[in-house]
Amino acid sequence: MTFTEIFALSLGAILTENFIFVKFLGICPFLGVSKKTDTALGMGLAVIFVMTISSAVTYLLDTLVLVRFDIVYMRTIVYILVIAALVQFVEMVLMKLMPALYQALGIYLPLITTNCAVLGAALLNVDKAAENPSFNFLGAVTFGMTGGIGFTLAIVLFASIREKFELADYPKAFEGFPIALVTASLLSIAFMGFQGLKVF
Amino acid sequence: MQEILIPVITLGGLGLFFGTLLAVSSKIFHVERDERIDEIVSCLPGANCGGCGYAGCSNLAAEIVAGNAPVSACPVGGKDSAEKIAAIMGTESGEVIRLVAHVNCRGGEQAKRKYNYEGIHDCLAASKVAGGPLECAYGCLGLGTCERACKYDAMHVENGVAVVHADNCVACRQCVEACPRHLISVVSEKQDVFVSCSSHSRGAELRRICNIGCIGCTLCTKACPTGAITVNDNLASIDYDNCINCGKCADVCPRKLIVNASESRFAVAE
Structure with a gap:
């Protein structure tokens, strides 16, 4: 893949095809872990981490095993198996070798084992590969990582707005999730503005 | 047969591989974890309030x-959890x-706006708006930031x-952190006498802005038998280590702002 293609892919994953605001994937952690900016950032970093490695591993598995044996219809279940096992494995490795990183990501890692954004990134890689013959391993890793960055951007933006709610004076009926959903939809509309970037 | 066997073997193989x-x-990455940590967590309240000064239970x-x-670090669990731990x-x-929290101001409607x-x-x-709506630069603004911070x-x-409603207070210090005027202190439950004012304004000025x-x-200071009260910078303060809770200061205070909580615990001025 050329540099331009990688750049377009990254920009798309972060802005025009943002996992949360445009594709509506990963809404559960987006609403659940967005009450404070620092926990949202921790969640975002964990998603970047898991999405990157799961994209890499599922891409390899797809080309080396599923396509070779002609069982691509098993993709979803194989991906879930792989991602779940991988996250468990990474968690153990981190706990042993990098306790500091484990402290930062640890509590969020099990939460995103079966997150649909992570599975979505792996499955979308397949679509990307079908559309673009030059799509390769590097593209898959880039898409996973930048998709995670897009997720982090969305959740941190949302959390910083939710923090402001504590000082806002809005009707009692809107307290909690209603106002959060209204805000999420407004943010989503704002991200529609990036559709114009699809010139690449 | 082929189209069933291949996916079964592939998927079974993958499952076996990841399982192994x-x-x-x-086994390789096993980390020793002290079992006592989990036992102690089960004795703690689990509110993750941060009252102990650590990042959670x-x-x-x-x-x-x-x-x-x-072992007694948790102010919320108090004696029970300390003994279990x-x-x-x-x-x-x-x-x-x-410990219980105490608000060092009784201004409220007595303070001029x-x-x-x-x-x-x-x-x-x-x-932040022109130093607050009160004339007093030290007093309680009464907008309830501490009330919202309190989980109890x-x-x-x-x-x-x-x-403060002392029965419910667990001394988690959330209100102490929340109060922008730093009016709330956490003191021993046995302490009965408090100076319920935080203003360093001079006497004449204070008479004008607060009743x-x-x-x-x-x-x-003169009434105190143990010399526990001192007036610094136009404000009386009690040294809780020397105070014997005799209540003599509360009797002589002309402004009735030294409260004796044993009579009416943390009562508000009429």
Whole structure:
């Protein structure tokens, strides 16, 4: 893949095809872990981490095993198996070798084992590969990582707005999730503005 | 037959591979974890309020096991949890004095206002607008930031001033952190006498802006048998280590702002 293609892919994953605001994937952690900016950032970093490695591993598995044996219809279940096992494995490795990183990501890692954004990134890689013959391993890793960055951007933006709610004076009926959903939809509309970037 | 066998074998193989990988790596990457940490966590309230100064209950438990925190470090759990944790750690809990929060202001409606504040319903926001709506630069703004910070329903704004309901208070210090005017202190439950004013304004100025604040007359200093009260910078303060809770200062205070909580615990001025 050329540099331009990688750049377009990254920009798309972060802005025009943002996992949360445009594709509506990963809404559960987006609403659940967005009450404070620092926990949202921790969640975002964990998603970047898991999405990157799961994209890499599922891409390899797809080309080396599923396509070779002609069982691509098993993709979803194989991906879930792989991602779940991988996250468990990474968690153990981190706990042993990098306790500091484990402290930062640890509590969020099990939460995103079966997150649909992570599975979505792996499955979308397949679509990307079908559309673009030059799509390769590097593209898959880039898409996973930048998709995670897009997720982090969305959740941190949302959390910083939710923090402001504590000082806002809005009707009692809107307290909690209603106002959060209204805000999420407004943010989503704002991200529609990036559709114009699809010139690449 | 082929189209069934291949996916079954492939998927079974993958499952076996990942299962073995996880089983082996759980042995290789096994981390020793002190069982006492989990036991202590189950004795703690689990509110993760941060009142102990650590980042949550499990963090405190780890510090207790490491010996960096005393077994009675949790102000919320108090005596019960301290004794249970002491049993796990095999030490004595010692005497655990229950702490409660106290608001060092009784101004409220007694304090004069500079202007009518109609902005964001929050003390910090209000204190940023021309030094706050009160003439007194030290007094309670009564917008309930502490009330919202309290998870235990122990803090309420009554007659324009925050009041602690001591029965519910667990001394988690959330209100202490939340108050932009730093009016709330956490003191021993056994302490009965408080100077309920934080103003350093001079007597004449204070009389103008508040009907109840400390004017620094030093009558309480003279009445105190143990010399526990001093007036610094126009404000009386009690040294709780020397105070014997005799209540003589409360009797002589001309402004009735030294409250004797044993009579009417944290009562608000009429």
